[in-house]
Structure formats: structure tokens, C-alpha cells
Amino acid sequence: MKAKSTLIALILSLFYFSCNQEKEPEVKNYWPNAGVTYEIFVQSFYDSDGDGIGDFNGVTEKLDYVQELGANAIWFMPIMPSPTYHKYDVTDYKAVHPDYGTMEDFKRLLEEAHQRDIKIVIDMIINHTSTEHPWFQESKKGRDNPYRDYYVWAQKDTIADFLDKKVITLDSDNIRQWHDPGSGEDYYYGFFWGGMPDLNFDNPKVREEIYEIGRFWLEEVGVDGFRLDAAKHIFPDDRPLDNHEFWKEFRAKMEAIKPDVYLVGEVYDKKEIVAPYLPGLPALFNFDFHYTLLEAFNTADGMLLPKKQKEILDFYQNITPEFIDATISSNHDQPRLLNELGEDVDKYKQAIAVMLTMPGAPYLYYGEEIGMKGLKPDEHIREPFLWDVKAKDEGRATWIEPKYSIDSEVTPLALQRNDPNSIFNHYKSLINLRNTYPALALGKLSLPSSEYPKPIMAYSRVHEGQEIFAVHNLGDEEISIELPAGFDKVIFGMGDGVNLNGTLTLQKNASRVYVK
Numbered sequence: 001m002k003a004k005s006t007l008i009a010l011i012l013s014l015f016y017f018s019c020n021q022e023k024e025p026e027v028k029n030y031w032p033n034a035g036v037t038y039e040i041f042v043q044s045f046y047d048s049d050g051d052g053i054g055d056f057n058g059v060t061e062k063l064d065y066v067q068e069l070g071a072n073a074i075w076f077m078p079i080m081p082s083p084t085y086h087k088y089d090v091t092d093y094k095a096v097h098p099d100y101g102t103m104e105d106f107k108r109l110l111e112e113a114h115q116r117d118i119k120i121v122i123d124m125i126i127n128h129t130s131t132e133h134p135w136f137q138e139s140k141k142g143r144d145n146p147y148r149d150y151y152v153w154a155q156k157d158t159i160a161d162f163l164d165k166k167v168i169t170l171d172s173d174n175i176r177q178w179h180d181p182g183s184g185e186d187y188y189y190g191f192f193w194g195g196m197p198d199l200n201f202d203n204p205k206v207r208e209e210i211y212e213i214g215r216f217w218l219e220e221v222g223v224d225g226f227r228l229d230a231a232k233h234i235f236p237d238d239r240p241l242d243n244h245e246f247w248k249e250f251r252a253k254m255e256a257i258k259p260d261v262y263l264v265g266e267v268y269d270k271k272e273i274v275a276p277y278l279p280g281l282p283a284l285f286n287f288d289f290h291y292t293l294l295e296a297f298n299t300a301d302g303m304l305l306p307k308k309q310k311e312i313l314d315f316y317q318n319i320t321p322e323f324i325d326a327t328i329s330s331n332h333d334q335p336r337l338l339n340e341l342g343e344d345v346d347k348y349k350q351a352i353a354v355m356l357t358m359p360g361a362p363y364l365y366y367g368e369e370i371g372m373k374g375l376k377p378d379e380h381i382r383e384p385f386l387w388d389v390k391a392k393d394e395g396r397a398t399w400i401e402p403k404y405s406i407d408s409e410v411t412p413l414a415l416q417r418n419d420p421n422s423i424f425n426h427y428k429s430l431i432n433l434r435n436t437y438p439a440l441a442l443g444k445l446s447l448p449s450s451e452y453p454k455p456i457m458a459y460s461r462v463h464e465g466q467e468i469f470a471v472h473n474l475g476d477e478e479i480s481i482e483l484p485a486g487f488d489k490v491i492f493g494m495g496d497g498v499n500l501n502g503t504l505t506l507q508k509n510a511s512r513v514y515v516k
């Protein structure tokens with residue numbers, strides 16, 4: 001009797017196995033439209049030579065890790081010479097910062113990345129330079145200097161009204177846009193800070209310089225594209241049309257050099273302001289996604305995000321059918337997502353499950369996959385990655401004393417690897433899932449026809465006959481819902497839940513993703 005039931009079990013499991021084998025979908029690379037891009041701050045990533053600062057060779061050593069995670073591209077925060085740790089104020093556009101290594105090191109990194117089919121996108125900061133850039137050093141010498149018009153200058157009495165202007169924006173808390181280099185007569189314009197004078201894009205020479213810099217990185221160095229910093233500020237806020245036109249010109253120039261160049265822009269604003277940039281910048285960060293994701297979780301209002309996302313995508317669609325929606329759950333300018341969610345790991349894992357099952361091309365900020373923590377000021381949301389327990393962590397950067405991402409607060413990667421419930425394995429399996437089901441990567445978003453209780457977030461994704469239904473309980477209480485017909489195969493689940501003949505009961509922070 002026992003032998004017989006064992007035999008039946010074996011036959012059943014073989015049957016199940018062969019069915020599964022037959023249906024096992026293929027892992028694909030959906031970048032740039034839907035694949036994951038991994039944002040790296042080189043300074044904090046992996047230090048290969050023990051000087052305390054992360055470097056290019058360190059990244060090269062960790063490319064297998066990026067590949068294991070399932071990311072298809074890397075965005076590097078600024079790598080060019082600069083006097084600041086964050087390097088968003090460049091002094092030389094055709095070189096790399098010596099702290100990070102040599103140009104040869106960087107080219108080797110590129111080659112190794114490309115061998116793994118990982119694309120490389122670098123931060124390009126052209127709105128402003130450092131005050132230490134040779135152009136500005138010349139420009140400030142006087143009105144007759146040939147570089148004077150590389151920047152925006154005004155005589156003090158013509159800008160009196162602006163000198164006391166106290167307006168802050170979403171992306172800058174600087175209240176003084178005009179700065180005195182010391183003479184008390186002529187002031188220069190620096191939107192973000194006196195150390196970052198804005199370049200004058202009305203000057204055709206400046207544009208030519210910028211296009212030549214683009215050519216250098218695409219053609220001579222071989223990067224795949226750029227992340228365009230502060231794209232909305234090329235011209236002042238009252239000249240948005242000039243901004244849109246500039247980026248169209250920039251795109252045309254870059255595409256003439258490299259037809260498949262990837263350009264992603266930072267336009268830190270709401271969808272009405274962001275969307276008109278699409279013809280020039282085919283990929284744009286979706287900051288609304290980030291804020292709505294947080295709001296949905298912090299108010300347990302499930303449909304807030306799918307409805308917002310549908311509204312944004314429909315709005316973009318009306319501007320151009322070809323765009324890349326670069327979704328973010330956090331980045332180097334935001335407090336770490338885990339902190340934003342009250343350090344609640346279940347909520348955090350669920351937020352990640354939402355981002356990776358929603359439409360878009362998700363950007364993953366380094367360290368998020370191990371649950372790194374951090375709050376402002378900015379350097380503390382950019383703390384060193386924890387590869388292993390501190391005593392054994394040879395590659396851990398030490399350029400800053402971390403306050404939030406320390407061993408007692410964040411479990412280092414090496415310890416998370418073997419834990420099936422770790423944040424790392426959660427991330428990795430979700431990215432893998434996204435790269436496996438075409439509907440999860442490319443599927444059109446649709447909202448459910450049924451009305452669910454407020455804490456339920458539900459949406460469908462459809463692509464070429466494949467249909468996905470995702471449902472998340474963001475609340476603290478158990479909720480039961482009727483599943484739409486035909487969804488009985490679970491491809492992802494977290495938290496406790498039971499499906500009884502189509503009635504799904506989900507506990508606190510439980511999610512299920514089904515495929516039809």
C-alpha cells in the first residue's frame with residue numbers, strides 16, 4: 001500500500017515536473033523599455049585598492065553581482081573630476097576623477113560590462129559647471145574675456161528684484177540664484193548654489209562644447225548613454241519651450257553620433273511639466289511614482305498608485321507613443337525607501353513587489369536590495385555598501401563614517417545570500433520574474449473592473465495574450481476579495497493568504513501575482 005502511494009506520488013510529481021518544464025518561460029533582456037537599471041555611487045560601492053574610496057576596478061569586480069541581480073544596465077552617478085564628494089559640479093568633462101581610477105580602468109569596466117550584456121549610462125551634468133572649471137575661471141576675469149558669455153552674467157542694478165527672491169523648488173532649496181564673485185558689480189547666475197554657475201545655452205559656442213563632450217563619451221570612450229541632470233533648468237523656469245527645444249537638438253546631435261543612444265532625463269516635477277520633454281528625452285524619471293508609492297503605503301490607500309500611474313501613462317501617450325517610463329522607488333536624492341516606510345520590512349518588500357510588477361523601466365538605487373538605510377543630509381543616503389560583516393569586508397568603502405547603514409542595522413549581503421527570506425533574495429526573484437513574463441515587463445496597465453476595500457491595490461498587465469493580475473493588501477487587517485475569473489496560477493506570493501474557489505483572503509502586507 002505504502003509502495004503504491006509512493007509510486008503514485010512519484011508519477012504525479014513527474015507529471016507536474018514535465019508540465020512545469022514545458023511551460024518554463026525564458027528570461028529575457030527587456031532593457032531599455034522595461035529592464036532594470038542599477039544606480040551606482042562609485043564612491044560608496046566597492047573599494048578595490050584599500051584607500052577607502054570605491055573605484056572603477058571595484059565595480060568591475062562586482063559586475064557578476066549586478067548580473068546575478070538581473071539588472072541590464074548601470075547608471076553611474078558623476079565620474080568626472082570635481083572638487084566635491086558627490087561630483088555634481090564638474091571641472092573637466094573629458095576625464096575621470098582620479099579617486100575612481102584611470103580612463104583605462106573605466107574602459108576596462110565598460111568592456112567587461114558589455115561582455116555581460118550590461119549597458120553603461122553615465123551622469124552628464126551640463127546645466128552648470130564647478131566654479132573651478134577653467135571656463136568659469138576665465139569668465140569671471142572680466143567682461144572682455146572670451147569665456148565671459150559661457151555663463152550668465154548681469155549687472156547688479158538690473159537684477160535688484162531677484163537678489164532678494166526667496167523661492168525654493170522641489171529640487172533646490174537655494175534661495176539665491178545670483179551670486180557675487182567678489183567685485184560687487186556683476187553677478188553670475190547659479191540656480192542650485194554659488195559653487196555651480198549655470199552655463200549660458202543661448203551661446204552657440206557653449207552648445208558646441210556640450211555636443212563635443214557627448215561625442216567624446218559615446219565615440220571615444222564607448223558609453224551607451226547619459227542621464228541628464230537638472231534637465232529642466234537649462235534655461236530659466238520662464239522659458240520652458242526653449243528647454244524642450246534644446247533637448248530635441250541635443251537628442252538629434254547625439255543620435256547622429258550613436259543612433260541607439262540612451263537618454264534619461266531628470267525633470268523633477270509633476271506630469272504636466274515632465275511630459276513636454278519627451279520628444280527630446282525619450283526616457284524620463286517618474287518622480288510622481290515614487291511619491292504616490294509612499295503615499296499609498298503610508299495611508300493604506302491601495303488604488304492610489306495604479307490610478308495615478310494609469311493617468312500618467314495615458315498623459316504621456318498623448319504626447320508621444322514612444323517613451324520610456326523610468327520608475328523609481330528611491331534614488332540618491334531621496335531618503336532611503338526603508339526609512340520612508342517606517343523601517344517596516346514587510347511594507348518595504350511589498351513596495352518593491354509593487355514597483356517590479358508595475359509598468360515602466362525600474363531604477364534600483366544601489367543598496368536598496370539589501371535594505372540599506374539613510375536619511376538626509378545627502379551623504380547619509382549615499383553610505384558605503386555592506387558586502388560582508390565589517391571585520392571581513394575588504395571592499396567596504398570608508399570615506400564616510402556611516403550613521404544608518406551599519407552592521408547592527410543592515411544585514412550585509414554575504415549573510416543575506418543564504419537566507420531565502422532576505423530582502424536580497426526577494427529583490428532577485430522579483431527581477432527574475434519580471435524578466436521572465438513578457439506581460440510583467442511590457443504589459444499594458446489596466447485597472448480592475450471591481451471595486452475593492454480601500455487597502456487593496458490591484459491591477460492587470462496584458463501583453464500579446466498573456467494576462468497578469470496582481471493584488472496587494474496594504475492594510476493591517478485581513479481582507480477577502482473575489483478573484484477575476486481564470487486566474488489560478490500563482491507566480492509570486494508574499495505573506496499569508498488562502499484562495500478558496502476564487503475567494504482570496506490576504507493577511508496584512510500579503511501579495512499575490514497570478515497569470516492566466
Ligand SMILES: [Ca+2]
Nearest residue numbers: 047049053055
Ligand atoms: Ca579605492
